[in-house]
Amino acid sequence: MTRLHAQPGPITAPATSIFSEPYWEGCARGELRFQRCMSCSHPVHTPAAVCSACGADTLVWESSSGTGVIHSYTIVWRPVTQDFQVPYAPAIIELSEGWFLLTCVIDCETEALFVGAAVEISFHATADGVTLPYARLK
Amino acid sequence: MQQHPLHDVVITGVHNTRQAKVLEGHDSRSISLEAAHGAVADAGLNPIDIDGVVGPFGNDFIYQHRIGPVWRSLSPLGIPAVLEAAMAIACGLATTVLIATGEAGSHRQRSSTAPWTRPTNEFVAPFGMFTAAEFALMARRHMHLYGTTPESMAHVAAVIRNNGHVHPDAVFRDRGPFTVADVLESRMVADPFHLLDCAMTSEGGTAMVLTSADRASGSAKPVHVLGGGTDHFGPAYQNPPVWETGGRRRPDLIAGTVGRRASELAFSAAGISVEDVDVCEFYDPFSFEIIRQFEAFGFCGVGEGGDFVLSGAIEPGGRFPITTDGGTMSFSHGGAAVQLLQRVIRGVQQLRGTCSSMQVAGAEIAMCTGGGSGAMFTDVIVLGTGEP
Numbered sequence: 140m141t142r143l144h145a146q147p148g149p150i151t152a153p154a155t156s157i158f159s160e161p162y163w164e165g166c167a168r169g170e171l172r173f174q175r176c177m178s179c180s181h182p183v184h185t186p187a188a189v190c191s192a193c194g195a196d197t198l199v200w201e202s203s204s205g206t207g208v209i210h211s212y213t214i215v216w217r218p219v220t221q222d223f224q225v226p227y228a229p230a231i232i233e234l235s236e237g238w239f240l241l242t243c244v245i246d247c248e249t250e251a252l253f254v255g256a257a258v259e260i261s262f263h264a265t266a267d268g269v270t271l272p273y274a275r276l277k
Numbered sequence: 278m279q280q281h282p283l284h285d286v287v288i289t290g291v292h293n294t295r296q297a298k299v300l301e302g303h304d305s306r307s308i309s310l311e312a313a314h315g316a317v318a319d320a321g322l323n324p325i326d327i328d329g330v331v332g333p334f335g336n337d338f339i340y341q342h343r344i345g346p347v348w349r350s351l352s353p354l355g356i357p358a359v360l361e362a363a364m365a366i367a368c369g370l371a372t373t374v375l376i377a378t379g380e381a382g383s384h385r386q387r388s389s390t391a392p393w394t395r396p397t398n399e400f401v402a403p404f405g406m407f408t409a410a411e412f413a414l415m416a417r418r419h420m421h422l423y424g425t426t427p428e429s430m431a432h433v434a435a436v437i438r439n440n441g442h443v444h445p446d447a448v449f450r451d452r453g454p455f456t457v458a459d460v461l462e463s464r465m466v467a468d469p470f471h472l473l474d475c476a477m478t479s480e481g482g483t484a485m486v487l488t489s490a491d492r493a494s495g496s497a498k499p500v501h502v503l504g505g506g507t508d509h510f511g512p513a514y515q516n517p518p519v520w521e522t523g524g525r526r527r528p529d530l531i532a533g534t535v536g537r538r539a540s541e542l543a544f545s546a547a548g549i550s551v552e553d554v555d556v557c558e559f560y561d562p563f564s565f566e567i568i569r570q571f572e573a574f575g576f577c578g579v580g581e582g583g584d585f586v587l588s589g590a591i592e593p594g595g596r597f598p599i600t601t602d603g604g605t606m607s608f609s610h611g612g613a614a615v616q617l618l619q620r621v622i623r624g625v626q627q628l629r630g631t632c633s634s635m636q637v638a639g640a641e642i643a644m645c646t647g648g649g650s651g652a653m654f655t656d657v658i659v660l661g662t663g664e665p
């Protein structure tokens with residue numbers, strides 16, 4: 140049994156873009172945001188200029204429920220750099236609104252992970268002043 | 278019917294420099310130029326015969342040999358470079374094109390994963406992502422949907438590594454033979470990928486010369502470009518690698534089967550189907566990607582790739598032998614792109630009948646690929662010993 144934790148850092152602050160600034164502002168306030176198309180109501184992530192379902196440029200920011208399921212996951216035992224402590228568990232979360240978020244699952248044993256597991260998003264401030272969304276099993 | 282324009286193009290020169298974990302005394306420029314000279318010589322030509330270049334040091338080749346003014350492409354390497362060179366020749370922008378690349382000295386600090394595997398994007402870097410983890414997310418989804426097993430992936434890795442084990446020029450020659458158990462017992466990198474399910478890192482140079490069929494009439498054994506295609510689903514390592522990511526153009530095509538459209542284009546141009554393929558020089562960044570490609574290209578149904586690779590088809594002597602030089606797992610993985618061209622070079626060697634190991638007897642059609650689902654792109658080229 141090996142427990143998964145949030146990374147203690149250091150984690151380099153993400154280089155944000157014009158499209159993504161509202162997303163990271165939301166994270167800093169403990170709010171998971173995505174874009175919603177006003178023309179066809181399709182949810183969009185990563186932050187974009189146009190809707191991936193209909194091409195309209197009528198995207199508005201919305202708050203997510205922060206609940207979803209594990210769509211896929213991996214458990215990393217060889218870290219990308221020595222800054223990351225293993226194991227960690229990158230996962231794709233399908234949020235209840237129907238969009239996909241890449242994050243890590245934390246606060247559980249590695250053996251507890253499975254595709255379809257219910258999760259909720261929680262936020263962790265890293266040592267470097269970045270607030271990241273992580274997933275926890277519900 | 279009018280002849281397909283690509284069918285006028287042949288590959289007449291190929292060369293791999295020595296491949297090694299570290300090539301002492303070389304940098305990327307020196308090993309690329311060595312590769313270039315090797316391919317030009319293999320084509321029976323002199324540098325002055327080259328009037329088109331592709332690759333990061335192509336401009337150097339132009340200047341050092343004073344062959345300018347000539348056509349130059351900034352195409353990414355691998356199959357897109359071969360197709361662009363072929364198109365340049367077919368369209369009359371050049372008559373004889375050199376593609377050359379190589380890397381040495383760029384990644385010798387091994388406590389981190391290789392620099393070309395590490396994304397910097399805001400949505401993936403904070404979560405410790407790298408290439409193996411991206412591809413593992415695709416493989417895990419496939420395991421969930423279709424029951425694909427780590428054993429089937431390990432079998433792929435063992436076959437490819439054993440091909441390299443007997444290849445005299447492979448970086449990992451004589452490192453085997455490997456069994457499925459050896460792969461499964463190697464340390465875990467990114468579940469379900471063990472160390473031996475993954476590509477290695479090394480250094481090396483590689484190069485190729487293409488020209489028109491009429492100019493190559495004196496050449497020993499020109500290999501014909503029969504068809505090709507490239508499929509992309511958007512930027513890799515920025516967006517979640519969701520298996521089901523689709524497109525608005527054709528809903529039946531998803532990121533999990535990326536390469537299907539490219540293979541349809543390639544087969545159509547070549548006038549062949551999967552049954553006509555004699556050797557599968559598939560790109561092997563991770564063992565699972567071989568399983569996925571057989572499904573994407575229609576060698577078997579989606580979800581059947583695990584059983585397909587366990588059926589005896591992919592071994593030496595099988596119906597569809599794979600990655601016969603040992604690929605990126607055993608032959609070489611020379612950098613960000615060097616190894617992508619080497620899949621095409623191996624296809625040429627197979628069709629020339631000159632492989633020093635794992636020669637597929639009587640091979641007439643080779644299918645070569647690049648990319649992978651975790652990177653959301655796959656490229657395909659089909660080569661033949663003659664015109665269709």
Ligand SMILES: [Zn+2]
Nearest residue numbers: 176179190193
């Ligand atoms: Zn829309």
